[in-house]
Amino acid sequence: MSDRKHKSPSQAGFDTLALHAGQSPDPTTGARATPIYQSAAFVFPDSDFAVGLFNIERAGHVYSRLSNPTNAVLEERMAALDNGVGAIVTASGQAAMHLAVSTLLSAGDHIVSSRSIYGGTHNLLEYTLTRFGIETTFVDPRSVEAFEKAIKPNTKLIFGEVVGNPGAEVLDIPALSEMAHRHGLPLLVDATFVTPYLCRPIELGADLVMHSATKFLSGHGVVLGGVIVDGGTFDWAANDKFPTLSQPYAGFHNLVFADEFGPQAFITRARKEGIRDFGACMAPMSAFQILQGLETLSLRMDRHVSNALIVAEYLNSHSAVESVSYPGIEGHPDFDLAKQILPKGAGAVFSFEVKGGREAGKAFIEKLELFSHLANVGDAKSLVIHPASTTHHRVDEEALLASGIGPGLVRLSVGLEDSSDLIADLKTGLRAVEKMIEKKR
């Protein structure tokens, strides 16, 4: 072994990429901001160039379902921030998830997923995809062994969220990716709650990353969008599990994506089939709005995280609170893992359990004024929901507990307000809980 020291050339940092990646001043107009190319289609210079675009010989845009110059800036910027070879933006986070699954899997295939995931993703995997012959086994996100035991010969994908929902379990991405790769399988990670500022899953071993861009990436809560990022790390031709990439595709003149596109095989097939055929593309106006938010991502995330920590510590010390599930505070089972893979903070979405059950949870929510009661996370404004009285109001307590949701569980998305005002609002809600507990005595 040589003891020589080598130094890499410097590269643009995260904030520089968040502001500039994928875009330079418009060469025609000089526009500094990314223009909104609100055009359904793009003119071909000539017939041969047109054929070249359709046949992937030429670079450029054809039709905004397939690609659009405004969307392309967001795609390239997200790929740069997440350390991927390419990205595709979609109509929503759900569309990004569907695009990832449908690019890789077919009827008869199987997914092993964390059971602590967004409800919409759970519905897609548990109910909708089964109608199309794709089955999912759900496992404890804290057990790499459980993921491994659930793998079957027809398993094609391992899936989890960096920070689980609603239990805030932290996914051990390095260990899970090592296991997945040992079985010749890719790891897809939903990084919506953390964004590339807090966690870059591809650097930790994941192969594909998806986000709901509706949340922290945009941060303003005025737009819907999703992103899928391809790390370009997985060898799709190493085994016969991924025929969509390693075998001729009749839908594109028998193109073998893994043969011709190397590290860009997945993202190319996703664009040339998934976005083309399912059509869940992003509107250019949405891409523009998400880009505005993305420019300040690191500044916002630092504030989200510091506010979340203050709020979590306050709740953790309150007598009306049964438990707080935030990996950023000592006592959470994943505190040490969070320090390792989320060194800048464990995000700003977490849950806690008020004493007094379902009614207490409802009373708490109804007293809040600054926290907005709604079904979203990742807004600049603080948000709250009580699943047992809203999204899961039809579910009995036994079933609630089985899905990790206690009757008094409240989920917070901590925003950018002054933390003292957030604490004051929560104090009012918790006073209502205390009164209810006192009445019961």
Next chain:
Amino acid sequence: MKIKLGGTEIFYTTGSGHSDSASELVLFVHGAGFDHSVWVMPSRYFARKGLSVYAVDLPGRGRSEGPPLSSVDLMADCLAEFILQLNPGGKQVTVVGHSMGSLVAYSLGARHKDKVSKIALLGTSVPMPVSDVLLNAAEDNDHASIDMTNIWSHSSTGKIGRSENPGANNLLVGQRLLERAGDGVLYSDLRACNEFDVGQMPEMELPCLVIVGEADKMTPASAGISVAKNLAQAEVCALSGCGHAMLSERPNEVLDALSGFILN
């Protein structure tokens, strides 16, 4: 697709086209540590135009077997055998090479004249010196050698992005390709570039296209222009503001230049 050369399996793609003994032949040769996939767009273009296209992985790179060949001339000799096997009729081939691949194309054109009709040299320099800083890092299989090769290959605009290819992060594509190469491959290739010596070669008489990037820091445009000046029949295409990674930074302009040279 794969063929055996002296017991070693060599991988190549055809741009989704079909080989035809009657058609013109084009052979694409990648640069140091890279593989055939850098040629995906030109391959598909010329295949559609009816040419027989071979974008090859040199031994020990991409999906080809074997240890990496240690000199440019050995690579050229290997590809001469490759041409002979795939083209037993002896039809001459246009050879297009990028960076180290341009040296292989040069060597093929000079030393295997009977097999080559013309050559296109992209991002070239003869000689092609490699700094000790880079060679030492590559010899130690240090990731810094990948970063140096990749980052220095992009123009300042190319590093920040605005890819012509929608949604592609070209800087990372280059990095991933270099990471896919096994230990020792990049060092072997860079050393082959560094040691390439044109002094003993027969004079090159073939028609030649030299494409230079005016912001190329690896093989400066002036070096490419010097190569062209020393050839009997060479034309130069200069890409303004373009770095060494011209296939990803300026895919359409590179294709236009190649199309004009090969099809006319």
